[in-house]
Amino acid sequence: MAKIDQKSNKVIFTNAEYTKAWENCPIIQNRDRKDFRLCYICKYPMEFKINENMSNDETAWVIDLINIKKPVLEIDNYIGVHANCVQNRTKKNATKLIKRIKMVGWMAPE
Numbered sequence: 001m002a003k004i005d006q007k008s009n010k011v012i013f014t015n016a017e018y019t020k021a022w023e024n025c026p027i028i029q030n031r032d033r034k035d036f037r038l039c040y041i042c043k044y045p046m047e048f049k050i051n052e053n054m055s056n057d058e059t060a061w062v063i064d065l066i067n068i069k070k071p072v073l074e075i076d077n078y079i080g081v082h083a084n085c086v087q088n089r090t091k092k093n094a095t096k097l098i099k100r101i102k103m104v105g106w107m108a109p110e
């Protein structure tokens, strides 16, 4: 279960939660789904190993909530996005948007 860090007021996710949030991200057809997924906000690839747990890289991905109107810390409500893209989300409830994006066959440039 995610914990709230009292000092920074940040949510600390477990490795299992990172893995599950990753499973919720759209796949890229010509990349290994274990290593690369699509950021639904900017439509550019994210790399699994570069997450906020271990990296300050600007391409690091974080766990965001799919529906922030219903701010529950549950696996089904988690999605991975680039840390820099969180501020660019347009919908408070991105459930339908993500569903539509997942229906598209995304390809990364070779």
Ligand SMILES: [Zn+2]
Pocket (backbone or CB within 6 Å): 039, 040, 041, 042, 043, 044, 081, 082, 085
């Ligand atoms: Zn992004």
